[in-house]
Amino acid sequence: MEHRFIEELSLNHWQPLSTLLFDGWVLRFADGYTKRANSINPIFPSTCELHDKINHCESLYSAHRLPTIFKMTPFASPPHLDNILEKMGYSLLDTTSVQVLDLERIKEPKRLSVHVDENINAAWLEHFRRLAGIQEKDYHVMERMLSHIRTKKGFILLYDEEQVVACGLGVIEREYIGLYDIVTDVKYRNRGFGEQLLLNLLQWGKANGAKHSYLAVVSTNEPALKLYAKIGYSEIYTYWYRVKGGIS
Numbered sequence: 001m002e003h004r005f006i007e008e009l010s011l012n013h014w015q016p017l018s019t020l021l022f023d024g025w026v027l028r029f030a031d032g033y034t035k036r037a038n039s040i041n042p043i044f045p046s047t048c049e050l051h052d053k054i055n056h057c058e059s060l061y062s063a064h065r066l067p068t069i070f071k072m073t074p075f076a077s078p079p080h081l082d083n084i085l086e087k088m089g090y091s092l093l094d095t096t097s098v099q100v101l102d103l104e105r106i107k108e109p110k111r112l113s114v115h116v117d118e119n120i121n122a123a124w125l126e127h128f129r130r131l132a133g134i135q136e137k138d139y140h141v142m143e144r145m146l147s148h149i150r151t152k153k154g155f156i157l158l159y160d161e162e163q164v165v166a167c168g169l170g171v172i173e174r175e176y177i178g179l180y181d182i183v184t185d186v187k188y189r190n191r192g193f194g195e196q197l198l199l200n201l202l203q204w205g206k207a208n209g210a211k212h213s214y215l216a217v218v219s220t221n222e223p224a225l226k227l228y229a230k231i232g233y234s235e236i237y238t239y240w241y242r243v244k245g246g247i248s
Contacts, residue, residue: 003237004075006098006176006214007043010036013171013178015148017141020060023048024077027057032066033141035094035241039069042076050084058244068244074237082242090242094218097225099233101213103177103206106232109199113159116204120146124155127164131183154204158197160188166197170205177205179215182224194227202231 016028016037024044030037040057061068070090072082086092117124125143128134134142146153151173158166168182179201184194202213215233217224 002100003073003098004043006100006236007041007073009173009176009178009214010216011041012151012173013149014180015145017144017148022057023053025053025057027060029064029066030145031138031141033138033145035069035243036071037145038066039071039241041071042078042081043073045077050078050081054084054088070242071239072242073239085242088244090244093241093243095220095238095240096216097219097235098214098216098237098239099228099235101202101231101233103202103211103213106202106206107199109196109203112200113161114156114197114200115159116154116156116201118153118155120153120155124157124167127157127167128181128183131164131167131185132181152208154201154208156197156201156204158193158200160193166193168197168201170201172205172208172210175209175211177202177208177210177213179213182215189223195231198227198231 011026014036016030018029020027020029024042024046026041026043028037028039028041032038046053058068070081070085076082120143129139146169149171151171154170154172156168156170157164165188166184169180170177171180179198182194182197184197205213215228217228219225219238
């Protein structure tokens with residue numbers, strides 16, 4: 001099924017610092033930078049007694065001074081896990097729309113003042129930190145995570161004259177390009193720069209063998225949802241987080 005395939009790609013394309021496989025669950029650790037890289041992914045069949053298993057996971061994350069976070073999908077294993085977590089006091093956060101696009105008929109970009117580098121570099125990292133407001137404590141973790149990606153990458157910068165106004169990351173695997181870290185300078189939003197960044201990145205993906213694209217966007221992010229719909233993305237499923245005690 002496509003949604004399980006997309007989940008597999010997303011695990012590959014957003015790398016944590018370390019991973020632990022525990023009875024069918026994928027536990028990811030990245031010093032707290034992003035929920036996606038610091039969460040439990042219950043995507044394979046589970047055999048252990050469920051409450052004991054959850055308690056063990058809580059102990060593992062607590063030992064790393066991290067909150068216990070589950071990334072939940074409609075196909076989580078076991079199927080009643082979400083109900084169990086809710087009863088145990090886990091809060092629901094950040095319902096996210098996973099969307100896909102066939103690249104066969106995407107529009108040609110109009111704005112061509114872009115640079116795509118297939119290796120992570122200091123310039124892209126610095127621009128992303130500035131545009132996304134990355135905290136100093138997360139900067140080096142982010143750099144290490146992005147360096148761990150083992151499939152083809154495209155780090156894109158989009159310019160207005162000599163000013164970088166948007167940036168993003170595309171990761172290609174098995175004819176799909178996943179989009180990550182898409183951000184536009186707040187002073188340049190609602191002027192078409194985001195759309196041109198995406199179209200240029202998708203064209204780079206096509207030139208490097210991608211036939212489809214996927215992305216994930218928080219369901220309350222109306223401007224991003226509108227932009228992705230304009231380009232042609234459509235939702236195939238949602239995921240959400242269950243967090244012990246709740247965090248921001």
